Amino acid sequence: MAYLPTATIKLAALRHNLAVVHRYAPDAKVMAVIKANGYGHGVLEVARALTDADMLAVARMSEAVALRDAGIAMPILVLEGASDADDLRVAIERNIEIVVHHLSQVELVEQYPECGVIDCWLKVDSGMHRLGVTTDAAPELAHRLEACVRRLAVLSHLANADDPADDYTLQQRRRFVEAVEHIDGERSLANSAGVLAWPTTHFDWVRPGLMLYGASPLVGKTAEDLDLQPVMTLTAPLIAIQSVAAGEPVGYGGTWRAPHDMAIGVVGIGYGDGYPRHVREGTPVLLNGQKAPLIARVSMDMITIDLTGIDATIGDTATLWGDALPVEQIAAGADTIAYTLLCGVAGRVNYVYEHG
Numbered sequence: 001m002a003y004l005p006t007a008t009i010k011l012a013a014l015r016h017n018l019a020v021v022h023r024y025a026p027d028a029k030v031m032a033v034i035k036a037n038g039y040g041h042g043v044l045e046v047a048r049a050l051t052d053a054d055m056l057a058v059a060r061m062s063e064a065v066a067l068r069d070a071g072i073a074m075p076i077l078v079l080e081g082a083s084d085a086d087d088l089r090v091a092i093e094r095n096i097e098i099v100v101h102h103l104s105q106v107e108l109v110e111q112y113p114e115c116g117v118i119d120c121w122l123k124v125d126s127g128m129h130r131l132g133v134t135t136d137a138a139p140e141l142a143h144r145l146e147a148c149v150r151r152l153a154v155l156s157h158l159a160n161a162d163d164p165a166d167d168y169t170l171q172q173r174r175r176f177v178e179a180v181e182h183i184d185g186e187r188s189l190a191n192s193a194g195v196l197a198w199p200t201t202h203f204d205w206v207r208p209g210l211m212l213y214g215a216s217p218l219v220g221k222t223a224e225d226l227d228l229q230p231v232m233t234l235t236a237p238l239i240a241i242q243s244v245a246a247g248e249p250v251g252y253g254g255t256w257r258a259p260h261d262m263a264i265g266v267v268g269i270g271y272g273d274g275y276p277r278h279v280r281e282g283t284p285v286l287l288n289g290q291k292a293p294l295i296a297r298v299s300m301d302m303i304t305i306d307l308t309g310i311d312a313t314i315g316d317t318a319t320l321w322g323d324a325l326p327v328e329q330i331a332a333g334a335d336t337i338a339y340t341l342l343c344g345v346a347g348r349v350n351y352v353y354e355h356g
């Protein structure tokens, strides 16, 4: 395995981060969001480790069915709901709960031949303007659903909760509360940022995703500030050390030239593994406890690093993100967010699970 890029997944860190959710939201039940292959961590291992959560949430019906096929028996919610009558039948057969975010989905439930066999979460648009029925329509649609579901709950989603200084979150909260005032059922609004920064958004169910994986969802706060532990550490082997003469170019396009005679290292991971191609030069890679700056363009299978002042041997393990190198830092270097890097780890990367 020495020559494969590896994502080491610490399930103890995942469970620790879930305990942090419980600490921030002691009175709420927890719906652990594990869409997109558990944010790139491997959905089945993640689901099996999250036995202290009350429910799991995924984006699509196919993700929920895969969990059921693998024997996961916990309650599961599909955040985008059923797209047609077949989806709805599968949800009912497999005991999967669904979001209903649109009039067409209300009609699907109404038209199902049996009554009282599905658990629905009516999604209200409180200001994100992506999914959800309008606040005006919510009471009547809830009334219609109540007539044909087994259990009705309500939810909405926050657009700006990552910024603790942006009071749009409180506007959304107010609109949500008003819209669902006369609806009898459990309430859910908070994502990870809501859990951490907006206690009045917790209600009955919180829906953390990113924080479970140990990355900070909040502007201006690191994971460490929040007592979150990175679950994934992405590593790859140093596969070559080269001497490059002053003035010589390195990599595609020759965009980078050696400022002096120097040693560079080639690490066996690239954008084909999910390392971001657009990361800035100088972004750190950890090697033997030292930070080696990235140089030149990221290739499909390789990156190059400056080994000046670093004691390195072929076969050494480089860390791209994770322990001692927060994924948020790499995301910032690539003008993106931790979510995309975690979700983007490619299938050819070797996954190792630490259960301890």
Ligand SMILES: *Cc1c(COP(=O)(O)O)cnc(C)c1O
Binding pocket: 033, 035, 079, 157, 190, 191, 192, 193, 207, 208, 209, 210, 211, 217
């Ligand atoms: C993805 C998602 C979440 C989790 O968001 P995080 O920012 O990762 O905590 C919660 N609710 C809904 C509806 C989502 O789509």
